[in-house]
Amino acid sequence: MKGDFRRRGTWFPGGMSSAPSERVHHPVFARVYDRLSAASGRAGVAEHRDRLLAGVSGRVVEVGAGNGLNFAHYPSTVAEVVAVEPERYLRARAEEAATAAPVPVTVVEGTATWLPGNRRVRT
Ligand SMILES: C[S@@+](CC[C@H](N)C(=O)[O-])C[C@H]1O[C@@H](n2cnc3c(N)ncnc32)[C@H](O)[C@@H]1O
Numbered sequence: 777m778k779g780d781f782r783r784r785g786t787w788f789p790g791g792m793s794s795a796p797s798e799r800v801h802h803p804v805f806a807r808v809y810d811r812l813s814a815a816s817g818r819a820g821v822a823e824h825r826d827r828l829l830a831g832v833s834g835r836v837v838e839v840g841a842g843n844g845l846n847f848a849h850y851p852s853t854v855a856e857v858v859a860v861e862p863e864r865y866l867r868a869r870a871e872e873a874a875t876a877a878p879v880p881v882t883v884v885e886g887t888a889t890w891l892p893g894n895r896r897v898r899t
Pocket residue numbers: 800839840841842843844845846860861862863866886887888889
């Protein structure tokens with residue numbers, strides 16, 4: 777049925793007005809990921825993030841920001857980060873991380889194909 781198809785979020789009519797957060801809902805994974813990823817900094821991942829983000833500048837859109845572990849690694853050449861995260865628990869953790877970030881970070885609900893501004897993106 778068309779309505780169900782639409783609700784599951786596999787197709788978005790142009791008129792849909794809110795981000796389809798229900799499509800990415802993994803509460804157990806989110807909590808496990810949050811704990812494991814926090815420990816990853818001690819395993820050298822933080823240095824990797826530094827290298828990854830070195831040289832980045834201007835306005836950045838980070839898609840799938842998770843719990844915001846990249847935020848602390850954005851260099852001062854970045855004017856602003858718009859961090860898109862669909863999973864509710866991780867988005868809340870990202871919002872916490874944003875408050876301590878060295879550059880301005882705005883965390884928003886969305887997905888890779890449903891970015892802020894209600895724009896559908898073809899992939
Ligand atoms: C492995 S985590 C990476 C987090 C972060 N980029 C980092 O490096 O720490 C992948 C993230 O992508 C998010 N995600 C899953 N499906 C997505 C989609 N369709 N669009 C955008 N993000 C998505 C997940 O909720 C998760 O937070």
